[in-house]
Amino acid sequence: MSDLDQVTLTLPFRGTWLARNSPARRVPSHGTHLFATTYAMDFIAVRGRRTAGVRDWRTLLATEPPDRFHAFGLPILAPAAGTVVAVHDGEPDHEARRSQLTRVAYAVTQAARARQGAGAIAGNHVILQLRDQRRYVVLAHLRAGSIRVGPGDEVGxxxxxxxxGNSGNSLQPHLHIQVMDNVDPFTARGVPMAFGGYRAHRRPGATPVLVAHGVPHESEIVEPVAGDFPA
Structure with missing residues (x-):
């Protein structure tokens, strides 16, 4: 395996999720190589194309409770077999921010959060070492108190x-996922990743496309193919 060979994972959730900050659109996907985020992706659960079941005055002018959003509380699954090497829990789930007014105020404090360490950026998270590889998957912004695994656990x-959840540097409940060549995101490099066996909804009303192996496009809605995960 060369230094930056692409790693193939399975989508780590059930149902339909919207892809954001895709490396299929640009690299680095999040606008920086810091914290090994070069090829990272975000996924937001949707129903239709809506990320939340409520839209009112708070959506335009204020923050919103995270439980308004479809992603909040949904199970996040291991994207591959491996060993849990690090877990961080205890960060609060923040209010969500769809309003541009609240996003501007939040952006001003982003540098300060970065100085506070991994918990302030990734929130509650799990780092999984892939079986038989020196590759590490980070699954971030998990709900406070929801993590079911601990360091040393073997998972399938x-x-x-x-x-x-909506912990860490997060505007609304979503999953952030990335692959690294080192367990420490402050010194690691990002590694390219792809996903196997999913259905992609590329345009409203269009027939979904079955993708055997690929990187979801920006704003594409994806769902794992039935049978990928145990019931």
Whole structure:
């Protein structure tokens, strides 16, 4: 395996999720190589194309409770077999921010959060070392108190790790996932990743496409193919 060979994972959730900050659109996907986020992706649970079941004055002018959002509390699953090497829990789930007014105020404090360490950026998270590889998967922004695994646990593909939350540097409940060549995101490099066996909804009303192996496009809605995970 060369230094940056692509790693293939399984989508770590059930149902339909919207892809954001995709490396299929640009690299580095999050606009920086810091914290090994070069090829990271975000996924937001949707129903239709809506990320939340409520839209009112708070959506335009204020923050919103995270439990308004479809992703909040949904199970996050192991994207591959491996060993849990690090867990961080105890960070609060923040209010969500769809309003541009609240996002501007939040952006001003982003540098300060970065100085506070991994918990302030990734929130509650799990780091999984892939079986027989020196590759590490980070699953971040999990719900406070929801993590079901601990360091040293062996997990199989599709096993529950925790629930989606809004902890850390997060504007609304979503999953952040990335692969690294080192367990420490402050010194690691990001590694390219792809996903196997999913259905992609690329345009409203269009017939979904079955993807055997690929990287979800920006704003594409994806769902794992039935049978990928145990019931």
């Amino acid at each position: 593909t599709g096993e529950p790790l925790g629930d989606c």
